[in-house]
Amino acid sequence: MRAHLWQTLRKRTGPDGGILAPVESEMLYSRCMKVVPISLLSVAWFSFLLPPAAAQSVVSDAPDFSGMYSFQKEGEFMQITLEDKGAVSGFISRYGDSETDKGTFLDQFIKSGTSKGKQVSFTTESVHRVSYTFEGAFDRGPGKKPEEEGYYVLRGTLTKTVSTSDPKNATAQSSQVEFRSFPRDAASPR
Numbered sequence: 309m310r311a312h313l314w315q316t317l318r319k320r321t322g323p324d325g326g327i328l329a330p331v332e333s334e335m336l337y338s339r340c341m342k343v344v345p346i347s348l349l350s351v352a353w354f355s356f357l358l359p360p361a362a363a364q365s366v367v368s369d370a371p372d373f374s375g376m377y378s379f380q381k382e383g384e385f386m387q388i389t390l391e392d393k394g395a396v397s398g399f400i401s402r403y404g405d406s407e408t409d410k411g412t413f414l415d416q417f418i419k420s421g422t423s424k425g426k427q428v429s430f431t432t433e434s435v436h437r438v439s440y441t442f443e444g445a446f447d448r449g450p451g452k453k454p455e456e457e458g459y460y461v462l463r464g465t466l467t468k469t470v471s472t473s474d475p476k477n478a479t480a481q482s483s484q485v486e487f488r489s490f491p492r493d494a495a496s497p498r
Contacts, residue, residue, distance in 0.1 A: 370425070373446040377462055377487040386487065388418075388428070388462070396421025396430045400440060409436050416440065428462070434471065441467040442485075449488055458488040 386400040421430030444464015451459035471478040
């Protein structure tokens, strides 16, 4: 009996080496054995209530039209980024064509834009009193692979607005345009 009592006390030592009272150690063991199964059951139950991860994220088969496209003149380009919820961002890099900035490379950022499916429209900020508005759509171009120029094209109406010191005298010139996508890096994600 004494040996059994000694073994029982040796098994019931605390973290500091002190002996735990039999009641304390049994309570600790008993609480853990109740909490652990309840926790596991709760996690399992709630995991069945949540929809699968694949159902939570909408997988879109729509192509990603975001990228660099040609602009009006050789050497000019624009970067179009189609963001979540139909927002459009990016910029146009073009050569200045007024007397004061002729030949200077200018960047005009998109200040507002929307997209829905293939349709896109945007307006740039004014730089040296010139701004652009575009309305059109993306389409497949003559390129056979994304790594080729013109895999996508952006067709539509580009309006160039030139303002003067008097806003009433602004001139707007519209034209039908087609901008070709630049080749994409083969290693870049789509």
